[in-house]
Amino acid sequence: MTFKDLGLSEKVLKAVADAGYKTPTEIQKQAIPPALEGKDVLGLAQTGSGKTAAFVLPMLMRLERGRARARMPRTLILEPTRELAAQVHDAFKILGKEHKLKVALLIGGVSFDEQSRIIDRGADVLIATPGRLLDHFERGRLLLTGIEILVIDEADRMLDMGFIPDIERIVKLLPVTRQTLFFSATMPEEIQHLTARFLHLPVTVQAQPPSSTAETIDQRLVMAPVEEKAKRAKLREVIDARKDDIRNAIIFANRKKTVEILAKSLHKHGYNAGALHGDMDQYERLETLQKFRDGEITYLVASDVAARGLDIPEVSHVFNYDVPVSPEDYVHRIGRTGRAGREGTAITLVTPEDYKALVAIEKLIGKDIPWEGEAPSEEEIAAAVSGRRKKRRKPAKAKKAGAKGGEPSKTGKAGAETGKSTEKAAQADGDGRKKKRRRRRRKKKPAAAAFTPQKEQAPAGKTGGKTGEDTPAADAPAGGFTGDTLPAFLARPVNGES
């Protein structure tokens, strides 16, 4: 199948050819035809699958007809992080070069006034992180009633980062007649509920099962000590063993602090390393990313903020300095290598504390990852897993947190880092506190307490834009509803209360 077979216009086909795309990827083959028919699309696809073009190309076709009016953009793309939004902006520059479109990028850390000026002139495309978009809307600089196509990209990442309430607010501001293209790498239950509400009779398309890892990736496990200094030495040993093969590498760590320390340490030992995590300002992050793309930095030490969004087609190696707490993150992390049929290598350092997480990863990807060098016995792994389970059962509080929020944080410090599970653990902690408060309130006001929702959580800060879009909710205090996230039904008096 060629791009021409997909029913794209001459202008679009020219831009696609100039971009060097020869044949459509699986997700493009499946998503573009229904999107061109105006249908809603639910796409299960990861970064690297070509999903950006899968929504950009049909949007370009739609935008060939009609034009934007002042402050009334015609299409909206929501992205969870500034980096992803900037990448989609770049894709429009390349794929939309034959179309004279006005594209506004609404992300934190970039001049508000400049963004407003583009909107005032009439933007064809808005690419935004949810927080910054709401900021513009709340300042009265933007009308969303002219949106013809909405794209929600990396929905599961939005969920991880606590953006779903923002997205729900935004969707309510859009016309119901819009077309919605919705992409997610995984489909947790919360995302399934969202798709049921946001999409109308969607056509579901899938690039590859979200739990699978590319066959072109050589995956390895290496036993590592728990103690950080010795573990850093182990990482250097692992790197040195394949130094000649490494063109560039991403080294993932679970905590921002670890990212910083590790990057500094590698640098000190003579490795060309840079750090990337959510606490760095926008300028620093874009600069580091660019250096990595340009090959000025060989080793990019990153937290999971970078795991899904980076569009770097040529990473030769991924190192997991820490085993990710959530098995899906393993798939996303190592998906940075072995892309588009290329060979890639993914090496994971495993301490005895990680055996349980490792078992979950192998279960998810449906295969055993081979050990390089020394390997623990199956009994050791089984004993470590069951031993820790017993430990966790002891303190009643910890058990509650684990049960409600999924995997408890490996360190026990809930909310310390960017991972989904740590965030959930932080929320679970919040749940515990909330439950106590609720019990106290129930004694006083039984009716009001009965209406406190069990599952919903306030997002990080008020909106992502104000707090930095890619700072996950884990870094913000978990707790009850605050400010503008308080649902109206909770504010209403109940059962005669005044």
Ligand code: AMP
């Ligand atoms: P994405 O999954 O959208 O982040 O795309 C990953 C990479 O694949 C980007 O560098 C795209 O430019 C590239 N790409 C997208 N579609 C194609 C295609 N049909 N042929 C070759 N490369 C592509």
